Amino acid sequence: MTTPPSGLRERKKQATREALREAALRLAVERGPDQVRVEDIAAAAGVSPRTYNNYFASREQAIVSAVTADREARIAAAVAARPAGVRLADAVTEAVVAQYTNTGERAHKALLLITTQTALRDAFLDTTAGIEPPLTAVIAERLGDAGARTARVLAASVAAAVRIALEGWLRPPGNAEATEDFAAGGLVVPSGSLPDQLRTALAPLAPAFDAAEQRTQP
Amino acid sequence: MTTPPSGLRERKKQATREALREAALRLAVERGPDQVRVEDIAAAAGVSPRTYNNYFASREQAIVSAVTADREARIAAAVAARPAGVRLADAVTEAVVAQYTNTGERAHKALLLITTQTALRDAFLDTTAGIEPPLTAVIAERLGDAGARTARVLAASVAAAVRIALEGWLRPPGNAEATEDFAAGGLVVPSGSLPDQLRTALAPLAPAFDAAEQRTQP
DNA sequence: CAGTAAAAGTGCGTGCACGCAAGTTTGCGC
DNA sequence: GCGCAAACTTGCGTGCACGCACTTTTACTG
Structure with a gap:
């Protein structure tokens, strides 16, 4: 249960998710929260903006999720x-x-x-x-x-x-x-x-x- | 308290709000809910799309509010x-x-x-x-x-x-x-x-x- | 009965969420 | 290994929410 089914695919997903989380929070802290566009977060995490939206339904969610995890x-x-x-x-x-x-x-x-x-x-x-x-x-x-x-x-x-x-x-x-x-x-x-x-x-x-x-x- | 302060301004606001509500619901019923654009609702209520958004924060809200009132x-x-x-x-x-x-x-x-x-x-x-x-x-x-x-x-x-x-x-x-x-x-x-x-x-x-x-x- | 301040309506521009239809990677059975 | 199917990624297009600046309407006061 703690280890779902398998491994490599899921690891990558979690890695991407965390990369997005961290990037979102970091950028929000560096510049103001208003000065962070989705494009920036995606770029900092190394994925396309569209992919970012497969993980988070809103910009705020990404930033906040770094805390709530x-x-x-x-x-x-x-x-x-x-x-x-x-x-x-x-x-x-x-x-x-x-x-x-x-x-x-x-x-x-x-x-x-x-x-x-x-x-x-x-x-x-x-x-x-x-x-x-x-x-x-x-x-x-x-x-x-x-x-x-x-x-x-x-x-x-x-x-x-x-x-x-x-x-x-x-x-x-x-x-x-x-x-x-x-x-x-x-x-x-x-x-x-x-x-x-x-x-x-x-x-x-x-x-x-x-x-x-x-x-x-x- | 039941009669807030004054009259004409507030009446118009409520009238507009209700017009939008009704228009949203009517159009959603006539065509499918997917086939109703904000532009249509606003037009049917006789206001600009921008004004529509001063009353409702989302398209769904407008439709639903006709029921919840x-x-x-x-x-x-x-x-x-x-x-x-x-x-x-x-x-x-x-x-x-x-x-x-x-x-x-x-x-x-x-x-x-x-x-x-x-x-x-x-x-x-x-x-x-x-x-x-x-x-x-x-x-x-x-x-x-x-x-x-x-x-x-x-x-x-x-x-x-x-x-x-x-x-x-x-x-x-x-x-x-x-x-x-x-x-x-x-x-x-x-x-x-x-x-x-x-x-x-x-x-x-x-x-x-x-x-x-x-x-x-x- | 102005003249003015506040409030509502509007046009424009920007960023965003998300469906869709590819392209790409991963996992699995043979 | 090999290829196939499922999962993930991505580019594109569309509609939308909303900030901002401006015009129009309403309310209040001298």
Whole structure:
């Protein structure tokens, strides 16, 4: 499973993908993100522009993917690695927190770049949707076949919560964008650390996890 | 609040928006969805192509918006209309179900069209994200200022659940697309009625709503 | 009833995503 | 090895989204 079927073809594909990722990020950092055309990225990776588009559906995706990389696979593994004894809600929360906390130095620098542009910011937030399928799989494993639907909903909810946490985190606190239509009582906590944001956002979902879990193991 | 500030300017804008909506849907039905260019929609609505793009960010959005229209506003109203006595979870569930059930004849025909094309299907599913802000507002009202964050997460979870329900509903049952990586035990219920799908998808979130609600009214 | 500021509409130009139909490489069975 | 089939790459063409600068329309004020 970890080694799909075969070898040389797949290696080349991954190599190309990574070359594109790295080229996109490097160029975006060197010049501004606006000054990087698809043509440049493709050239830097040694492929045609058309091929570039076989790997990434948008310019933003390429840049962002250098940071997100294989986060999806690692999240699934992280959840599965937790012992079966702990609450499912805790297992998921900690797995998610771990994945978004252990960002390397390079990732942190890249995030600064991402914050500067709305399009990049959105692309980055969209990657949270990618954790949904693996999360669904691992949650479903815990809930049994009867809870497949529930697993899907919970996984999607987690992804949504993570997105909210990230949004709140990388929002420039001084940004006067307001909270759109209804600014509550102004009691919005500006932005704590990312782990805090994640835990806070995931906390409301814990009861749903508990209920689902108890239905299978009374 | 129901009458924003003033009148003539806003009326024209809405008129143009509706003209574009209707033109997009009509043309998409008459010819295939693929045979409709932005230029045509704009012409049919009596505006320039450039203006069309000031209203809709994609061709699919224009077509789909004819069906989704002002669903967002109605959902908020529907939740607010429920008496304060009922469980918040039930209020939200029923409000959502009602909104997606009372689709008229026209909407139903349009949905058939939407199903035929992946791009349209995706655009339609993306509109569920639009119910998040109003839902957040009305849920936050119930939970009080302390639960603003929680309201946001719950609203996003509801939107995600609705999306899943819709996905399962308008998926051609015979579609051998498989469930991607892990096909559970083959126990996937093909597709019940839409209200059933919605209730089933929202059910797992009820405990989270209950917990949030009880925290404010012990 | 101007005169002016703001907002919506428009033309133009640029870069991009993607379908299609080649050409090229890789993998596999004989 | 050999050739065939599937997978990957690439060039081309089309339609599209959107920034920018400019014109036209709407709203407000002296």
